[in-house]
Amino acid sequence: EVQLVESGGVVVQPGGSLRLSCAASGFIFNDYTMHWVRHSPGKGLEWICLISRDGGSTFYADSVKGRFTISRDNTKNSLHLQMNSLRIEDTALYYCAKGQQYFQNWGQGSLVTVSS
């Protein structure tokens, strides 16, 4: 069974940094592109970034480019999101998701709250 378990979400002040992690199991991790997607309160889903199977290629939404960095460790079946220069509008439930052109499986999310 595919499992994706996010962790690391906390309350952080504007301008702060945070690192989210996603532990993957139940599939061959390095066979799949991985994504981060967020769901803000009262808003819809927003795709944030992706990383290729070998980690060699990354792509970002304009809203996070230059502030967030996606990475993966294929030896540990883990995905990470380094979030810097956090803004109030980054407050959201952050999901990791597996898939290439679509999001085949999702975790349950990790809540990030940016507040002073």
Add this chain to the structure above:
Amino acid sequence: QSALTQPASVSGSPGQSITISCTGTSSDVGGYNYVSWYQQHPGKAPKLMIYDVNNRPSGVSDRFSGSKSGNTASLTISGLQADDEADYYCSSFTSSNTRVFGRGTKVTVL
């Protein structure tokens, strides 16, 4: 990276069919057969319902179907049931190799 356009809400009675539209551009929806649809119940993670425009993952009811014409994709739910009441999002691959979602449609079963 503008969000795809979806109606804010769609409603129908049990047993009826409803259709949700998802409009993009030639750089996303219209340019590739990589449109997918997700169902999200409150407090739950999204669930893949349709991928590559009109394919259903194993386990998804055949009451759900997808199509595309030009820059607009559509999700049709036939034989509407109470459990279909949820938020639905479309998503597309883009020419920048990014992905984009629609703003979501709330489906209400009357």
